[in-house]
Amino acid sequence: MKYFSTRNSKLNKTFDEIIIEGLAPDGGLYMPKSWPKIDIEKIIDDKNISYSKLASTIIKNYVGGTISESELESIAEKSYKNFTHKKIAPLKKISDNKYILELFYGPTFAFKDYPLQIVGNLFQYYLKKKQKKITVIGATSGDTGSAAIDACKDKDNINIFILHPYNKTSEIQRKQMTTINSKNVFNIAIDGTFDDCQNIVKSLFISNDLKKITTLSAVNSINWARIISQSVYFFWAYLQCGVYNKKINFIVPTGNFGNVYAAHISGIMGLPINKLYVATNSNDIMHRTLENGDMSIKKVKSTISPSMDIQISSNFERQLFESLNYSSSSLTSLMNSFIKNKKITLDKNVLKNLKLYYKSKCVDDILTSETIKEFYDNYEYISDPHTATSLNILNEISNKDINISLACAHPSKFPKSINDSIGVLPAQPRALEEMMNIDEKFIRLKNDMDLVKDYIIKNI
Numbered sequence: 246m247k248y249f250s251t252r253n254s255k256l257n258k259t260f261d262e263i264i265i266e267g268l269a270p271d272g273g274l275y276m277p278k279s280w281p282k283i284d285i286e287k288i289i290d291d292k293n294i295s296y297s298k299l300a301s302t303i304i305k306n307y308v309g310g311t312i313s314e315s316e317l318e319s320i321a322e323k324s325y326k327n328f329t330h331k332k333i334a335p336l337k338k339i340s341d342n343k344y345i346l347e348l349f350y351g352p353t354f355a356f357k358d359y360p361l362q363i364v365g366n367l368f369q370y371y372l373k374k375k376q377k378k379i380t381v382i383g384a385t386s387g388d389t390g391s392a393a394i395d396a397c398k399d400k401d402n403i404n405i406f407i408l409h410p411y412n413k414t415s416e417i418q419r420k421q422m423t424t425i426n427s428k429n430v431f432n433i434a435i436d437g438t439f440d441d442c443q444n445i446v447k448s449l450f451i452s453n454d455l456k457k458i459t460t461l462s463a464v465n466s467i468n469w470a471r472i473i474s475q476s477v478y479f480f481w482a483y484l485q486c487g488v489y490n491k492k493i494n495f496i497v498p499t500g501n502f503g504n505v506y507a508a509h510i511s512g513i514m515g516l517p518i519n520k521l522y523v524a525t526n527s528n529d530i531m532h533r534t535l536e537n538g539d540m541s542i543k544k545v546k547s548t549i550s551p552s553m554d555i556q557i558s559s560n561f562e563r564q565l566f567e568s569l570n571y572s573s574s575s576l577t578s579l580m581n582s583f584i585k586n587k588k589i590t591l592d593k594n595v596l597k598n599l600k601l602y603y604k605s606k607c608v609d610d611i612l613t614s615e616t617i618k619e620f621y622d623n624y625e626y627i628s629d630p631h632t633a634t635s636l637n638i639l640n641e642i643s644n645k646d647i648n649i650s651l652a653c654a655h656p657s658k659f660p661k662s663i664n665d666s667i668g669v670l671p672a673q674p675r676a677l678e679e680m681m682n683i684d685e686k687f688i689r690l691k692n693d694m695d696l697v698k699d700y701i702i703k704n705i
């Protein structure tokens with residue numbers, strides 16, 4: 246298995262190279278050059294398959310001999326060992342053909358633990374082998390940061406710097422990052438939005454000053470290893486539902502387009518997916534794009550689902566690349582025009598191709614809050630606000646398929662919104678309760694790439 250970039254199809258990279266680089270040097274995203282098929286019958290027949298075995302069964306197709314099967318298996322096992330549900334990602338049945346896939350049993354109570362725990366351990370494996378040290382930098386709108394920090398803390402060959410928008414994450418999300426007392430962890434609060442943070446990270450990646458002194462790596466969902474690790478739970482959901490003669494629809498709360506794109510590639514690998522529903526909050530660029538090709542950036546709005554407060558959905562570039570028949574020159578000119586004009590209108594053939602796979606809906610804060618209440622009243626189910634955007638769609642869907650909505654974070658991470666919606670505070674896991682009393686450690690900086698760069702150079 247070899248990899249090229251969305252902006253340069255001539256590249257021929259290996260998995261150990263692209264996992265450590267994260268973003269391609271041309272600014273593009275790494276993509277595999279072919280799509281392996283997963284033998285689903287075989288997985289179904291293996292009645293006792295565990296989540297971690299399923300993970301190594303899928304990921305092994307993408308590593309191209311850079312790690313042995315047994316080593317990959319033991320890394321997968323180690324990565325999910327401390328998750329607090331025996332099913333790791335349990336599927337809850339809501340009604341006849343409607344389900345919720347719960348993805349919040351990892352150390353930071355959001356779905357990003359599922360890819361990042363394994364990616365952190367894979368990093369460590371390859372870095373040891375190459376005797377290399379890296380600097381991980383990432384931007385977070387809330388959950389990526391804490392999951393990345395937890396995955397990288399105390400690892401010898403890694404320093405991690407995470408940027409978050411000052412005062413724009415929930416208190417719990419912030420504390421999950423800033424209370425980790427590990428000497429390789431650095432939190433930076435930026436006076437700006439998530440997109441400002443992401444832009445700084447992107448410029449740091451092409452900064453020669455940093456390149457001269459360290460190897461930079463990314464752990465947000467632009468890293469291919471994350472996407473492929475996320476595809477695992479779509480297969481896992483299918484196995485658990487136990488109905489194998491129907492098509493499945495997944496409904497995915499969407500920000501950076503990483504999770505729903507992982508669902509899409511699961512379909513390419515053979516999972517019988519009918520449609521993917523993209524749920525956005527009022528930051529609805531993905532909804533407008535998929536509805537009528539209007540990919541135009543608007544001002545970021547703060548919502549009660551902050552991890553989806555995003556205007557530039559990085560992973561959509563991977564989908565566009567596919568919809569443009571993997572032409573890196575067409576993709577590059579489209580992306581250049583998008584960055585220059587802050588908008589593009591998709592060609593009608595591209596839009597037609599996207600509509601084969603995706604439907605979408607914008608679920609604003611009012612609808613989100615109403616949905617939290619509706620699921621509490623009807624099913625005694627307390628969902629976090631991100632999850633509720635997709636439950637809104639699950640609720641109104643009517644078809645004969647299997648419909649699975651993704652629950653992306655534990656409700657107790659967002660107590661205020663839950664309380665505002667249903668007048669009840671969700672039960673807090675003990676680890677979160679204990680965290681609230683630990684001192685925080687972070688530095689606050691202006692929205693300026695050079696300040697961040699100096700801080701990083703001083704600390705590595």
Ligand SMILES: *Cc1c(COP(=O)(O)O)cnc(C)c1O
Pocket residue numbers: 355356357387388389466498499500501502503504505552553631632653654
């Ligand atoms: C990251 C995140 C999302 C958005 O997922 P993407 O892969 O960025 O589209 C949604 N909900 C929660 C709780 C998240 O942490």
